Amino acid sequence: MGRVTPEFWKKFAVEIDHPEADVIFLSCGGIRALEVVEEIEQLTGKPVITSNQAxxxxxxxxxxxxxxxxxxxQIFKKPGKTLWPHS
Known part of the structure; x- marks a missing residue:
């Protein structure tokens, strides 16, 4: 997975975006998507969460x-205050 480029993940995320989705989740600790998270958020208007970010x-x-x-x-711009349920 690490050989797949961040540009691939950006294109993939935009393609899988659905109007009813609240967020885009890219799952797998081995993907390089963190570099393009903010670009994906700008293109889709939705928060993006990756496994590494989480x-x-x-x-x-x-x-x-x-x-x-x-x-x-966005997860780090509006970071919240606690871990739920372990406040």
Missing amino acids: QMWSCLRRAGIKDELNGFG
Whole structure:
């Protein structure tokens, strides 16, 4: 999976976008999509969540870090305050 380019994932995400979807989820820790998350969000108007993003978000929250981070998508611009249900 690591050989598949971020550009492929961007094209794929735009193709699978559905009007009724609230978010686009790209699952697999071995894909390189983080580089294009913000581009996908701009093209689709929807938040994008990748497995690596979700893991990074969880690690930061568990460490008590709640800072907003630029360049990694909406999940880090509106990072929330707690992990549910483990407040």
